[in-house]
Amino acid sequence: MKFTFKGGIHPYEGKELTMDKEVKEYLPKGDMVYPLSQHIGAPAEPVVKKGDRVLVGQLIAKAGGFVSANIHSSVSGTVKAIEMRLTSSGSKMNSIVIENDNLYEAVEFKANDKPLEELTKEEILDAIKEAGVVGMGGAGFPTHVKLSPKEPDKIDTIIVNASECEPYLTSDYRRIMDEADKVIGGLKIVLKLFPGAKGIIGIENNKPKAIKLLKEKLAGDDDIVVNSLKTKYPEGAERQLIFANTGRYINSKMLPADAGCIVHNVDTVYAIYEAVREGRPLIDRLVTVSGDAVEEPCNILTKMGTNYAELIEAAGGFKETPEKIIAGGPMMGKALYTTDIPATKSSSAILCMTKDEVSEYEEGPCIRCGRCVSVCPGGVMPNTLATLVEKNQFDEFVKLNGMECCECGCCSYICPAKRHLTQTIAGARKLVLASRKK
Secondary structure (H helix, E strand, O other): OOOOOOOOEOOOOOHHHOOOOOOEEOOOOOOEEEEOOOOOOOOOEEOOOOOOEEOEOOEEEEOOOOOOOOEEOOOOEEEEEEEEEEOOOOOEEEEEEEEEOOOOOEOOOOOOOOOHHHOOHHHHHHHHHHHOOEOOOOOOOEHHHHOOOOOHHHOOEEEEEOOOOOOOOOHHHHHHHHHHHHHHHHHHHHHHHOOOOEEEEEEEOOOHHHHHHHHHHOOOOOOEEEEEEOOOEOOOOHHHHHHHHHOOOOOOOOOHHHHOEEEEEHHHHHHHHHHHHHOOOOOEEEEEEEOOOEOOOEEEEEEOOOEHHHHHHHOOOEOOOOOEEEEOOOOOOEEEOOOOOEOOOOOOEEEEEOOOOOOOOOOOOOOOOOHHHHHOOOOOOHHHHHHHHHOOOHHHHHHOOHHHOOOOOHHHHHOOOOOOHHHHHHHHHHHHHHHHHO
């Protein structure tokens, strides 16, 4: 079986800047900001008020519903305000602001050293829920909800997404190289919830050291395999990852559970291990700070709520004034107009580039070359879809499977006319979804 999918691209990787460097641990100095919406679903509800003193690991906002997640303080200090603050999405969200006292006094974390076979499903899910663990590779879906599918007996495959296909990002790679036992331990905890399931760690073949390490640690384990995937973007997208590893297909109306799968990011299974075994809430994560404008590109162990500007300074600051700063990877990340925003549970990277390659070219007319169609992993026709959107023909857009676009950016990347295909289609998808809700 070839572990890949149809379509995709192979842009410049940029991973050599950070992948072999030791992780930097950074203790923030300024105020900490905790948006109450760091996850899909209802915002968390504050359980602290202005003037309260909090400790590291203390609950400061509880889940606001079943699909929601707890938020904990990553520092000790005093609640300064609960107010609207800017986030990487470009919008303002209600946030808890804590004045960091730089003492880092913590609550007592309660470890659970029971043998794995003695852990109950309720113990595992409760620990994950209390810790506020969410998907850390994308949208931030609450993990305890994902691990509670309607038909758990039909789940036969747990996939750890270790592909890290976005250029420049290496935080998952470093997590595997430095903490492989906890990553594997987290996967085994998830497998305990689904007795009939097997585990797959899918990792692109441009990471041979990590593949070798994982295979050595899992030698003789009949429940987990390591699949070496073809290096190609967007190998880490859920639909493509599931197809590459199982041959099963899902569309935009389906969940991975509909194909008998549950997919977790590397840092998510790591956080599951820490929550269940060590009683630690999700208060920090690895963030890649990279790009040709950064003095010392690296991965930083980051406290949630830390200001992006502080993280850039922790990486040596700018060696050259950046023309573009991106939150996340260059393919699906968001361009920033300020670094005065906080790191959240879904913050994977800060990329600082000396050139904005997108703005260097003017958008031209479609030349009908078909390159966008050839690389589209969703099997749609981006050129035609974008034209339909420009003509406000949204019914035709839906009929031609416009909702199957995963907004990966492959079409915009490959287009010789530099058409804004992904952005145009993404905007149309939002409008269609909004109209359906009405």
